[in-house]
Amino acid sequence: MIIRPAQADDAQAICDIWNPLIKDTAVTFTDEIKTVQSISDLIKTRDGAFFVAEKDGAICGFTSYSAFRGGPGYWRSKEISINLAPNARRQGMGGALLKWLETHAREQNVHSLIAAISGENPSAQSFHQKLRYQHIATLPEVGFKFGRYMDLILMQKILPPLGDMP
Secondary structure, eight states, X not given: OEEEEOOGGGHHHHHHHHHHHHHHOSSSOOOOOOOHHHHHHHHHHTTXXXXXXXXXXXXXXXXXXXXXXXXXXXXXXEEEEEEEXXXXXXXXXXXXXXXXXXXXXXXXXOOXXXXXXXXXXXXXXXXXXXXXXXXXXXXXXXEEETTEEEEEEEEEEEOOOSSOOO
């Protein structure tokens, strides 16, 4: 498996992983289907903080981080996202991707990573817990999809610094 920065050419493969999760599951609260153009734009706006896992020439997962809330006081905190193709799960790829993302974040002096997880996705909660993310909050019934309200679980990891931070 190779982990590398995402490129615009990866957008279709990312759509192929993400869109079934949007259409068929409650792991994300959005119902907006991703397009090649929207993913290409997202890769550009993440400013290097978007990575893919590639195995045997095929994209099998992706991870990224983005701003957590607005304003200058939050710049060292980021919200993360990670998604894997069904055939790539439970093979260590998710852990490898997330560790890669954490290293990148540390290199950018990020202090805190936050995962916002659907309350209907216990496997994601368990995955993050195994990687030392701590449950910090449950926001009851803040998501709405498929005609029902759902909880949002916030999990956080404080990153050790890579040396002196300004």
